[in-house]
Amino acid sequence: MKTRFYNARILSMAGDCSVISGEVVVEDEKIVYAGPSREEDGEAADRSVDCKGNLLMPGFKNAHTHSAMTFLRSHADDLPLQQWLTQQVFPYEAKLTPEDIYDLTRLAVLEYVSGGITSIMEMYLTPESVAAACRDTGMRCVQVGGVNNFSQSTALLERWFHELNGADPLTSFRLGFHAEYTCTPELIGEIAALAQKYHAPVYTHCSETQSETQECIGRYGMTPTAYLASRGIFAYGGAGYHMVYTTADDRRIMKENGIAAVTCPGSNTKLASGIAPLTEYVAEGIPTAIGTDGPASNNCLDMFREMFLATGLQKLRLSDASAFPAAEVLRMAVSTGAQVMGLEDCTCLAAGKLADIIMIDLHQPNMQPLHAIPENIVYSGSKSDILMTMIHGKILFDRLDGREHYSVGEDPEEIYARCRRICERIFA
Amino acid sequence: MKTRFYNARILSMAGDCSVISGEVVVEDEKIVYAGPSREEDGEAADRSVDCKGNLLMPGFKNAHTHSAMTFLRSHADDLPLQQWLTQQVFPYEAKLTPEDIYDLTRLAVLEYVSGGITSIMEMYLTPESVAAACRDTGMRCVQVGGVNNFSQSTALLERWFHELNGADPLTSFRLGFHAEYTCTPELIGEIAALAQKYHAPVYTHCSETQSETQECIGRYGMTPTAYLASRGIFAYGGAGYHMVYTTADDRRIMKENGIAAVTCPGSNTKLASGIAPLTEYVAEGIPTAIGTDGPASNNCLDMFREMFLATGLQKLRLSDASAFPAAEVLRMAVSTGAQVMGLEDCTCLAAGKLADIIMIDLHQPNMQPLHAIPENIVYSGSKSDILMTMIHGKILFDRLDGREHYSVGEDPEEIYARCRRICERIFA
Numbered sequence: 001m002k003t004r005f006y007n008a009r010i011l012s013m014a015g016d017c018s019v020i021s022g023e024v025v026v027e028d029e030k031i032v033y034a035g036p037s038r039e040e041d042g043e044a045a046d047r048s049v050d051c052k053g054n055l056l057m058p059g060f061k062n063a064h065t066h067s068a069m070t071f072l073r074s075h076a077d078d079l080p081l082q083q084w085l086t087q088q089v090f091p092y093e094a095k096l097t098p099e100d101i102y103d104l105t106r107l108a109v110l111e112y113v114s115g116g117i118t119s120i121m122e123m124y125l126t127p128e129s130v131a132a133a134c135r136d137t138g139m140r141c142v143q144v145g146g147v148n149n150f151s152q153s154t155a156l157l158e159r160w161f162h163e164l165n166g167a168d169p170l171t172s173f174r175l176g177f178h179a180e181y182t183c184t185p186e187l188i189g190e191i192a193a194l195a196q197k198y199h200a201p202v203y204t205h206c207s208e209t210q211s212e213t214q215e216c217i218g219r220y221g222m223t224p225t226a227y228l229a230s231r232g233i234f235a236y237g238g239a240g241y242h243m244v245y246t247t248a249d250d251r252r253i254m255k256e257n258g259i260a261a262v263t264c265p266g267s268n269t270k271l272a273s274g275i276a277p278l279t280e281y282v283a284e285g286i287p288t289a290i291g292t293d294g295p296a297s298n299n300c301l302d303m304f305r306e307m308f309l310a311t312g313l314q315k316l317r318l319s320d321a322s323a324f325p326a327a328e329v330l331r332m333a334v335s336t337g338a339q340v341m342g343l344e345d346c347t348c349l350a351a352g353k354l355a356d357i358i359m360i361d362l363h364q365p366n367m368q369p370l371h372a373i374p375e376n377i378v379y380s381g382s383k384s385d386i387l388m389t390m391i392h393g394k395i396l397f398d399r400l401d402g403r404e405h406y407s408v409g410e411d412p413e414e415i416y417a418r419c420r421r422i423c424e425r426i427f428a
Numbered sequence: 429m430k431t432r433f434y435n436a437r438i439l440s441m442a443g444d445c446s447v448i449s450g451e452v453v454v455e456d457e458k459i460v461y462a463g464p465s466r467e468e469d470g471e472a473a474d475r476s477v478d479c480k481g482n483l484l485m486p487g488f489k490n491a492h493t494h495s496a497m498t499f500l501r502s503h504a505d506d507l508p509l510q511q512w513l514t515q516q517v518f519p520y521e522a523k524l525t526p527e528d529i530y531d532l533t534r535l536a537v538l539e540y541v542s543g544g545i546t547s548i549m550e551m552y553l554t555p556e557s558v559a560a561a562c563r564d565t566g567m568r569c570v571q572v573g574g575v576n577n578f579s580q581s582t583a584l585l586e587r588w589f590h591e592l593n594g595a596d597p598l599t600s601f602r603l604g605f606h607a608e609y610t611c612t613p614e615l616i617g618e619i620a621a622l623a624q625k626y627h628a629p630v631y632t633h634c635s636e637t638q639s640e641t642q643e644c645i646g647r648y649g650m651t652p653t654a655y656l657a658s659r660g661i662f663a664y665g666g667a668g669y670h671m672v673y674t675t676a677d678d679r680r681i682m683k684e685n686g687i688a689a690v691t692c693p694g695s696n697t698k699l700a701s702g703i704a705p706l707t708e709y710v711a712e713g714i715p716t717a718i719g720t721d722g723p724a725s726n727n728c729l730d731m732f733r734e735m736f737l738a739t740g741l742q743k744l745r746l747s748d749a750s751a752f753p754a755a756e757v758l759r760m761a762v763s764t765g766a767q768v769m770g771l772e773d774c775t776c777l778a779a780g781k782l783a784d785i786i787m788i789d790l791h792q793p794n795m796q797p798l799h800a801i802p803e804n805i806v807y808s809g810s811k812s813d814i815l816m817t818m819i820h821g822k823i824l825f826d827r828l829d830g831r832e833h834y835s836v837g838e839d840p841e842e843i844y845a846r847c848r849r850i851c852e853r854i855f856a
Contacts, residue, residue: 070796074803078739078753110793114812269740270807272749300794300808308733312697313744321700325506365538366728366811368498368844369851375502379698380728383794384542384812402831416796423797 001046001393002027008051009362009373010034013058013334014348017327017374024056026355029169029393034349049400054387055360055373058349059118060303061337063262064241064291066124067108067133068101071423072296081209081271089296095426098129103418105133110412111301112139113397114404115383118356118390121262121291121341123176123203123241125151127160131171137408138396140356142341144176144203147191148183154190161198170392174342175238176203180224181212185231192232201258201342202233206240209273213245225250225259234259239340241291242267243281244274251277251284260287260340263332265309266300267293275313278332279324289337290329304381307333311378326378359388359398429474429821430455436479437790437801438462441486441762442776445755445802452484454783457597457821462777477828482815483788483801486777487546488731489765491690492669492719494552495536495561496529499851500724509637509699517724523854526557531846533561538840539729540567541825542832543811546784546818549690549719549769551604551631551669553579555588559599565836566824568784570769572604572631575619576611582618589626598820602770603666604631608652609640613659620660629686629770630661634668637701641673653678653687662687667768669719670695671709672702679705679712688715688768691760693737694728695721703741706760707752717765718757732809735761739806754806787816787826 006023012034025033025045034056076088096104101124112120119140124130127143134141143164145157157175164173175198177183177191195202206224207213216224225246228234237258246254246261254261263276281288290310292301307329314324338347345354362370366380388398398405406412434451440462453461453473462484497517504516524532529552540548547568552558555571562569571592573585585603592601603626605611605619623630634652635641644652653674656662665686674682674689682689691704709716718738720729735757742752766775773782790798794808816826826833834840 073797073808074800077800077803077807078750081749084749107793107796114793266736266740269744270749272743272747272751274747275744295808298807299803300810302794302808302810305733305736308694308697312694315700316697316703316741319700319702321509321512321698322506323700363841363844365535365542365840366730368535369501369848371851372502372505375505375727379505379726380501380723380730382728382730382811384810404830412793413791416791419797423799 002044003047003049004045005049005051005056006037007053009053009055010349011055011057011373012349013330014350017330019055019373024349024357026357026390026393029355031349031353031355032351034351051359052363054362056349056357057360058334058346059356059358059389059391060116060333061289061341061343061346062112062117062120062292062301062303063289063337063340064264064293065108065120065122065301066294067120067122067130068096068104068124069294069296070104070107071419071426073299075296077299092426093125096125098126100422101126102129102133103415103422105130106137106408106410106415107419108295108301109133109137109139109408110406110415113389113391113406113408114386115302115304116358116386116389117301117303118358119338119341119343119346127164127173131164131168134171135168138391138394139170140346140391141171142174142343143171144174146176146178147187148178149187150182154187154194157191158194172342174203175200179205179212180216180228188228188231188233192235195233195235199236201236201238203239204228204241206243207245208242210245223247223250225253229253229257242273242276244268244276246277251280251286254286255284260289262289262291262340263310264291264293265313266306267297269309269313270299271297275317278310279314279318282328287336287340288332289340290332302383303333304383307378326375329378330374355390355393357390358386361385361387430472431475431477432473433477433479433484434465435481437481437483438777439483439485439801440777441758442778445758447483447801452777452785454785454818454821457783459777459781459783460779462779479787480791482790484777484785485788486762486774487784487786487817487819488544488761489717489769489771489774490540490545490548490720490729490731491717491765491768492692492721493536493548493550493729494722495548495550495558496524496532496552497722497724498532498535499847499854501727503724505727520854521553524553526554528850529554530557530561531843531850533558534565534836534838534843535847536723536729537561537565537567537836538834538843541817541834541836542814543730543732544786544788544814544817545729545731546786547766547769547771547774555592555601559592559596562599563596566819566822567598568771568774568819569599570602570771571599572602574604574606575615576606577615578610582615582622585619586622600770602631603628607633607640608644608656616656616659616661620663623661623663627664629664629666631667632656632661632669634671635673636670638673651675651678653681657681657685670701670704672696672704674705679708679714682714683712688717690717690719690768691738692719692721693741694734695725697737697741698727699725703745706738707742707746710756715764715768716760717768718761730811731761732811735806735809754803757806758802783818783821785818786814789813789815
């Protein structure tokens, strides 16, 4: 199957954020051409899509989420963080079955694809049913373990590391644990041993809140980043999710150990956690990606909101309107996101890369005029501008004929109905 | 013409933010019924719309904007504020004709109606052509004067006050001036005299930035709010746009003089101006509304973004996830917004009120599940959820049949084309 997208503008993200006119040709799951128009492709393609001057670009990479927490969206907002977690999150999560998580993840996938998100880095309770949900909908998903003192284990982590890698081209699994503050030193040591055994990077929540960071200093005399690095967790790199409270010394450790930062500005805002020092990360050469975090804490899974916040909060923090320009944000949301997730084949639109492509409607009023398309995307873009989301060569969402179509193996209303029944049972 | 919207959820905003099931009946420009379903209306209506369980609510009130600045969207982002204003805004604004402003305002109206905004409070250079643009598209618009040392005058202000009030049910005009820092004390005195003459409220930019506030203190030994109040500007109330840097004493003056605050969190974020003390305003009983500001400084005209920022930035500022709950934000964006704009007939869905109604798609994935609809709107809502925007009883935008339709007197592509030509001329 060969599809030619012609009459397009292309933001390939292969180098800078420049936009050219041309076409993209997709064969099966791969891009075979992205560049200026070539006459010959019109004849050879099985399907031709007139892009009508709209923009093709790589899909957004959501580098941190807990998809199945859709069931908690707007269940209990505007509460202090600890009260929310202990009274409104943990007791209800305890009632979830793997089948629930399968359905609730599918609900999140509808939101991802309608918002132009083509891959997610996921941490949740039952990796097997999450992998099944992503495989069955067509979502690209890099899972990480969420081991802690109360759920999962290093034995399970190692089993998943074997079983959930290589089983499906859309899904993979990486070593990970919940956080320093939910793991004993012994458990941290076991996970570090696995990293050593497999020469594998490790992913975890880190320095999300000030109190978490200070409590770690109280326990070990070190920040979470310094402590985890000292235990060998990051011997082969990895990433910290949130990374709101890091010191200059933490950033030196991150740089030396190849630890990326994944920022979640929407969640950090709604939960009043703080503003991460993204400007410093980028200036110091630390790979930095963006995640939505889960829908219980954000509450939406919308990379347009995250992109505006990523730059806007830096401008506010530094009292500098020129801080963190749009091109930097786009790189985080696309190419660096892919790199942090280990998806080197998804960084840009170029021959040989995987066909994770979105089309952005430049005929929407919020995209007019077209002085600077990358700035339009970051500063005035909205998920309402998404015309098409293709993952691994398959169109999962589009409104190319004016109406919304989902191709995720099931009608959205059926997914909504099952999730409603899950909520009725859990909150009964 | 009588239209019955049945099978709806209704967030009337008449009292609290509770949602009921029922129907809304519109006759010409007015709501004649909003409440539980009544059988008899099905027969009498000229048109019946099955809302399919989706939500009807009053449209969003955008209480501060400069619509025609669409021509500057993404023209020059990520610059320091003063450099941006003096090098990238003022020189190009000087080239605008009233006809340009007519077309550029129409471009903004497309964005307003596609995002569920049913009225705007507008300040720009040529009020006559702005009024014409709103009248011709069907947009409800309360204009305010933008008098300053360099453009407009108190004579023009008084003329517009007569000519642009009562001429059309959709448009009105209020006394206003640009800001303390662009007006001589003599000009401020003349405007105050007009307020006194007509017993009229006055609207102006006020305490948007720290430097503006400090310079005013340097000039007059008073904050902008205290200085303007001392000159009699607010003898009959009014509002300050932005109000980022106010003291406890300023807030006492606001409360005593009936001065509302209009916050523009998107603009204040992008321009690094700061975070307004909304929590204090609401706690102290100061009417507080939300505006997008103009598309040159935001860059989009999206009240969903503003609502999330309004609460989110308070949570960050106060390090308190429970600060500024969703219901408070909705009140600002709807009922209080209407009151601040003098649109008492547009505060809620109730018999006798004007039919400024939007329909929100609850079948979008970001709106599922339906634990708490007001929270869904504020925390996970998006302009992609807007199914219909009705102003003064006329549907200006909808996708009730799945496709987008604009009814603003002209095809969007024609408006885009004219705005493109304007940009080509101005930036040539």
